[in-house]
Amino acid sequence: MATGDVLVDFRSDTVTRPTAAMRAVMAKADVGDDVYGDDPNVNDLQDKVAALMGKEAALFVTSGTQSNLCAMLAHCQRGQEILTGENYHVFIDEAGGASVLGGIMMAPMPTDETGALNGDDIDRTVKPDDPHCPISSLLCLENTVSGNVQSVDVIDALALRGKAHGLAVHLDGARLMNAAVKLDVPVRDIVKHADSVSLCLSKGLGAPVGSVLAGSREVISRAYRVRKLVGGGLRQAGLLAAAGLYALDHHVDRLADDHANALRLAEQLATIPQISVNVDAVQTNMVFMTMAHDAAASLPAYLQNKGILINGHPSRIRLVTHLDVSAEKIDQFVTELRGFFA
Numbered sequence: 001m002a003t004g005d006v007l008v009d010f011r012s013d014t015v016t017r018p019t020a021a022m023r024a025v026m027a028k029a030d031v032g033d034d035v036y037g038d039d040p041n042v043n044d045l046q047d048k049v050a051a052l053m054g055k056e057a058a059l060f061v062t063s064g065t066q067s068n069l070c071a072m073l074a075h076c077q078r079g080q081e082i083l084t085g086e087n088y089h090v091f092i093d094e095a096g097g098a099s100v101l102g103g104i105m106m107a108p109m110p111t112d113e114t115g116a117l118n119g120d121d122i123d124r125t126v127k128p129d130d131p132h133c134p135i136s137s138l139l140c141l142e143n144t145v146s147g148n149v150q151s152v153d154v155i156d157a158l159a160l161r162g163k164a165h166g167l168a169v170h171l172d173g174a175r176l177m178n179a180a181v182k183l184d185v186p187v188r189d190i191v192k193h194a195d196s197v198s199l200c201l202s203k204g205l206g207a208p209v210g211s212v213l214a215g216s217r218e219v220i221s222r223a224y225r226v227r228k229l230v231g232g233g234l235r236q237a238g239l240l241a242a243a244g245l246y247a248l249d250h251h252v253d254r255l256a257d258d259h260a261n262a263l264r265l266a267e268q269l270a271t272i273p274q275i276s277v278n279v280d281a282v283q284t285n286m287v288f289m290t291m292a293h294d295a296a297a298s299l300p301a302y303l304q305n306k307g308i309l310i311n312g313h314p315s316r317i318r319l320v321t322h323l324d325v326s327a328e329k330i331d332q333f334v335t336e337l338r339g340f341f342a
Contacts, residue, residue: 136167
């Protein structure tokens with residue numbers, strides 16, 4: 001299906017397209033060779049994110065996966081271990097990069113229905129000083145988790161529990177700005193105990209490419225070497241950095257619209273008898289609906305013919321709102337769903 005044929009795309013907030021204003025800023029961007037440190041927009045973006053997170057330095061990278069990989073390899077050596085959630089992105093959705101490229105083990109821990117870890121599980125999972133065991137070195141947290149916001153108190157408690165065991169702390173903040181907007185707190189308050197934090201620009205913030213890793217100068221220096229190692233050096237990257245700067249200046253507060261639209265969507269879905277949705281569980285820009293297996297199997301193709309894209313799943317389907325999803329498009333989507341079940 002051609003892009004022009006798509007009415008609305010609920011598959012992810014990664015499908016957003018640059019706005020006209022963002023494209024104009026990109027077209028006019030001054031550029032330089034970033035590998036030489038000469039690109040003014042990249043430098044400005046890194047400085048801006050570092051200040052936003054309350055960290056000393058930052059590094060522009062191509063993706064959230066690359067950002068997390070650079071962080072993990074900057075914090076850990078071969079034979080060491082990362083503690084993280086069993087359903088967190090660094091464990092299940094990043095091709096095992098830390099293990100493949102860094103020789104680093106993962107120690108997954110259970111999470112509750114909100115995506116939060118239990119501090120007692122950190123105590124139980126940290127390995128003793130024993131030559132039979134890997135060396136526990138890093139705790140990887142995440143915010144948001146499947147649309148669920150992790151509160152400042154929860155992140156603080158988990159980070160401090162990890163630090164009590166001598167662990168460094170990395171926060172995968174792919175949708176961190178969604179959490180900050182929902183909590184109505186400065187983002188630096190959420191990450192104050194994290195040694196590094198990854199911020200994705202190409203999800204709800206709407207930039208076409210890129211993430212930024214922030215942390216201490218020492219961590220970012222090591223991450224810079226890792227970025228080079230994995231082929232992540234960019235040249236005239238200011239075209240992309242300009243989009244990131246525009247997103248941070250113009251697309252953060254509007255995340256509240258995505259949250260409101262997700263709630264609108266959930267409330268309407270709840271009125272369709274064949275669909276089950278927990279309206280109260282909707283916190284940010286994700287809605288999860290369940291239905292009979294045969295309906296879930298045939299729904300994506302039916303909707304695609306109507307110009308609506310969703311990800312298929314045997315039972316539980318995730319719908320994500322973003323800057324290209326308006327309230328009107330949500331209403332159209334629900335109308336098509338009613339037609340499907342009719």
